[in-house]
Amino acid sequence: MNDQLPSLPPQPISPLDGRYRAAVSALGDHLSEAGLNRARVHVEVEWLIYLTSHAMFGAAPLEAEHVQQLRAFAANFGDLEIDALAEIEARTRHDVKAVEYLIRGELDRLGLGGIAELTHFACTSEDINNLSYAITVKAAVEQIWLPKLRAVVGKLAALAEQHKDAAMLSRTHGQPATPTTMGKELGVFVYRLQRVIAQLEASEYLGKFSGATGTFAAHLAADPTADWPAISREFVEGLGLTWNPLTTQIESHDWQAELYGKASHANRILHNLATDIWTYISLGYFRQIPVPGATGSSTMPHKINPIRFENAEANLEISSALLDSLSATLVTSRLQRDLTDSTTQRNIGVAFGHSLLALDNLERGLGEIALDESALAADLDGNWEVLAEAIQTVIRAEVVAGRSSIADPYAVLKDLTRGHRVGPAELAEFVQGLEIGDEAKRRLIALTPATYIGVAPALLRFLD
Numbered sequence: 001m002n003d004q005l006p007s008l009p010p011q012p013i014s015p016l017d018g019r020y021r022a023a024v025s026a027l028g029d030h031l032s033e034a035g036l037n038r039a040r041v042h043v044e045v046e047w048l049i050y051l052t053s054h055a056m057f058g059a060a061p062l063e064a065e066h067v068q069q070l071r072a073f074a075a076n077f078g079d080l081e082i083d084a085l086a087e088i089e090a091r092t093r094h095d096v097k098a099v100e101y102l103i104r105g106e107l108d109r110l111g112l113g114g115i116a117e118l119t120h121f122a123c124t125s126e127d128i129n130n131l132s133y134a135i136t137v138k139a140a141v142e143q144i145w146l147p148k149l150r151a152v153v154g155k156l157a158a159l160a161e162q163h164k165d166a167a168m169l170s171r172t173h174g175q176p177a178t179p180t181t182m183g184k185e186l187g188v189f190v191y192r193l194q195r196v197i198a199q200l201e202a203s204e205y206l207g208k209f210s211g212a213t214g215t216f217a218a219h220l221a222a223d224p225t226a227d228w229p230a231i232s233r234e235f236v237e238g239l240g241l242t243w244n245p246l247t248t249q250i251e252s253h254d255w256q257a258e259l260y261g262k263a264s265h266a267n268r269i270l271h272n273l274a275t276d277i278w279t280y281i282s283l284g285y286f287r288q289i290p291v292p293g294a295t296g297s298s299t300m301p302h303k304i305n306p307i308r309f310e311n312a313e314a315n316l317e318i319s320s321a322l323l324d325s326l327s328a329t330l331v332t333s334r335l336q337r338d339l340t341d342s343t344t345q346r347n348i349g350v351a352f353g354h355s356l357l358a359l360d361n362l363e364r365g366l367g368e369i370a371l372d373e374s375a376l377a378a379d380l381d382g383n384w385e386v387l388a389e390a391i392q393t394v395i396r397a398e399v400v401a402g403r404s405s406i407a408d409p410y411a412v413l414k415d416l417t418r419g420h421r422v423g424p425a426e427l428a429e430f431v432q433g434l435e436i437g438d439e440a441k442r443r444l445i446a447l448t449p450a451t452y453i454g455v456a457p458a459l460l461r462f463l464d
């Protein structure tokens with residue numbers, strides 16, 4: 001068809017940059033080509049400032065105004081610099097070398113041409129790249145992705161608290177089972193997510209800064225008297241990162257594998273949440289609040305579809321597939337380096353973008369559901385046989401206490417309930433006829449599926 005049609009104007013191929021742009025655009029500030037290049041300029045400028053402020057090779061410390069101008073150059077990295085870099089890179093065919101030339105140009109503009117040779121001094125590109133990735137990934141995770149995850153967990157925790165007493169039939173294997181409360185079930189997800197958030201918050205972001213093969217060889221050749229490992233450590237830690245002292249040319253990316261593993265795990269817990277909420281909606285336990293003006297189905301006017309949870313489910317799967325691939329592949333680099341990690345790392349933002357999009361949908365979806373307590377009550381009332389577990393357990397206790405001699409209580413209850421429906425009257429009559437103590441009998445007669453919830457509501461106190 002396209003053979004006959006004129007071409008469209010240039011279009012984004014990724015839905016993150018098209019249809020879903022609004023939900024994820026904040027990530028682009030860090031995890032994009034421009035975000036990476038801004039961080040590269042920042043690292044190069046800080047290294048220049050470090051070298052001059054320590055008067056390395058007799059360089060005079062920069063005047064405060066020049067320091068401020070250079071830092072402003074990095075901070076104000078924008079359209080002009082993006083275009084200039086594209087032009088330089090078209091010539092150099094080397095993205096980091098292009099950044100070096102951009103900075104040299106700025107040094108000339110500021111009248112600082114005398115220190116131009118300190119730009120990218122003794123650095124291999126990876127020295128700049130690994131620090132830039134650590135800085136940008138840290139910012140994206142700590143400032144954008146984790147806050148959104150915390151917002152979703154906060155919303156979920158509020159729902160858990162609101163519905164902590166709402167008794168609900170549970171379904172192990174999809175079959176009626178010992179009741180619980182909706183709040184407790186949501187609380188399980190809050191607890192799981194709080195754990196993984198704590199692990200994510202403890203993530204380390206490592207940086208190396210040790211030259212072409214991690215030996216400081218060029219550094220030492222230039223100044224044999226300096227303690228280059230100590231300088232490297234001070235510089236890396238000064239950027240807010242954890243120093244990695246022992247690497248090949250590249251930072252080994254183990255921190256990335258760890259981080260993406262944890263993020264992927266968080267995704268999978270959220271995926272479980274999305275499919276459970278979808279199922280509760282399907283069971284009628286949650287009603288979807290109609291959004292004014294919205295359409296459910298294009299042909300079935302009555303419908304409100306759980307599209308937020310379905311969108312989240314799919315995007316969490318894509319995100320985890322990418323995060324898993326990043327974790328699995330980034331930890332291998334042939335000998336002292338191969339360049340496979342370069343193009344792989346350009347997809348970190350895509351991986352977090354799909355997760356952020358899913359979080360956005362979950363947050364909105366959780367705000368558009370309301371518990372239908374009558375649906376919960378009706379299901380409980382239709383499944384009195386779930387009390388069989390309580391009755392057989394009480395009989396066992398009575399046998400041990402010497403108040404009953406019933407042989408094999410489990411089998412007795414199995415005969416009564418397995419595969420049949422048993423109503424309240426039948427169960428009461430059964431309990432009345434049991435050879436057990438009066439107090440136990442009273443307790444069992446008082447029990448209904450809606451009150452057979454153990455201490456479910458109180459378990460929420462174990463949440464942070």
Ligand SMILES: O=C(O)C[C@H](Nc1ncnc2c1ncn2[C@@H]1O[C@H](COP(=O)(O)O)[C@@H](O)[C@H]1O)C(=O)O
Binds near residue numbers: 096124126342343346
């Ligand atoms: O400091 C160095 O550059 C040392 C050099 N290793 C390299 N380290 C980092 N980047 C390098 C390296 N080599 C190439 N390039 C440039 O990486 C860019 C790769 O582009 P893409 O595949 O699109 O991610 C693309 O811009 C490439 O030009 C070595 O020989 O060991």
